[in-house]
Amino acid sequence: MSPAQTSPAPVRSPIVERLVGETGEPQRVADAAQALGTRVIPRILSDIEELISFPLEMEVEAVEVVRFGEARPKRPQFEAMSIVPSKSSPDALAILAGADLVGLLVGAVFGGDPDLPAEPITRKPSPIELELVASLFESVAKAFNGSGERALDLRFPVGTPTSGAELGKLVLRDGPGVKITFKLSSSAGFGTLSVTMPQRVLLMHRGDAAQAAAPGAATPGAWKARFGEEVMRSSVALEATIPLSKMTLSELTGLRVGQVIEFPQDAQANTRLSARRKTVFVCEFGKLGNHFTVRVRHPYDAGKEFMDGLISG
Template sequence: MTMASVGTPAETRDYILERLVGETGEPERVTSAARSMGERAIARIAEGLANSLAISLEVDVKRVDLTRFADARPKPASHAAVTVAASVSSPDALMMVVDAGALSLVVSTVFGADPDMPVTPLERDPSPIEIEVATSVFTEVATALNGHGPRALDIKFPLPAPVSGPDLKKLSMRDTPAVRIVFSLTSRAGSGEVAVVMPQRVLLKHRADGIAEGGGAAQNAWGARFGEQVMRSNVEVVATMPIAQMTLGELSTLAIGQVVPFDDGAQANVRLAARDKTLFTCEFGRVGQNLSVRVREPFETGHDIIDGLLPANRA
């Protein structure tokens, strides 16, 4: 997500917090919420595959780990199929990846291959028929994870068509903290993986057991966590001291090595700023061998405007 694509003030705030904080929240609690979500979806995924594709596979949560959304995109040479599902609250609520082994296993099972013959993972990009099968798999996984009621992810169906190979590079991915749930699909013929990657903010908004549903105390805890992390962020501080008023003609004649005297009182009017925002008015000085500034008072924009008008009034 770029700043240009951020919409409401709330989305802007969430975007800035993600950029400042990095990994969102406490890792153990994020992975615990994701694992609970995945384990609750296992039976629904297996049932959905049986109903839509008439196949019976064992489904399990293989692992849950933290990642960043953009880093979870597979390489084009992996022959995996990928889709990114939007929800009401997020343009990338779920990124789903079916690897070459799982896609080959599902396709062979759908088309009646011998269940006792080992399945070889794809060694090429998926064909249109295999992409169609991948769409069905993604639809069942997204439906199982979507849920219902106030905790629903509100995924938008139908899902976008999966992409693979060189087209993976064209997927627009924002760099945001995410969590990955890896489901294993297994039969006697082989196994493969379907990975679901969610922005941590989306997970915690909808499904954070004991976090999002914990009431005011939990919300306050998250607020304190964000505040603590933001307060530790490094910010460049710039002190600026005015030197003198000059005409454009005088400015055009400045040369290397020329000495420009300070105005009277310049050392007492140093501006201390961070990220182009003036914070304090300071005094310039020295502590031992080091130049320094001493904070005098908070900077007030109104005073700055009045000071700018005074020379004209005196004229």
């Protein structure tokens, strides 16, 4: 069995998606999908053993972090697909059988010669072929569903697969997803089967196992740190304020255009640097060349400011 290839998707710009969706932790998503795909293979082969006339081998060929809407082929032809709902999602699994797999499956079920090459179908699958594909999809869904507290709670039975022109009309919700591609093979040839899941479904039911198995997996603390990194990259506007002398309301109403107001003697050394209306530093106002500057003196202490105000009052 060859090792699966993983291809995390490129980073997208929306911050919410970067934090909790497709690009938040692509490696964690890929690891969880790889672990799940490897685990279900023996269950699938065991379930279809009585259905086929010669043995098939199965392996995880690739794991890709994708958009869930990409589960459907871009140019549907002779593939067959079923959408399997669950208690928590109307589209927990999107199972797709390629034309090569349909051809291989027909030969394996109806006693084809395992030494003769299996040819991919070049037409829309017949009702009998769709029944065979549906039986395979049922086994795949059962294996993915699992049991106990971590079960996906999929809805059974799996419906008749959609194929041909109807595939192009199939509406899939967009969102962060992960695609596991399997390769089923024999001496007659091979076929491809893919299972695409929304990331939230995968991580809700299977993310903890991959996290525990991977030595570098993100812990809750690491995730908080990653979230903090995103927040710390956000931009804020800085404001430097020089304090003036106190003035009565009567004096304030008496101000006129052109009137000069004198700064206190220590005003330059007590410039307040604020962000989002919160004072963060006490600075010293100055000039560097042709540019005005503020130099940070020390962090702003609100408690000390309050006490100083009481004493001066």
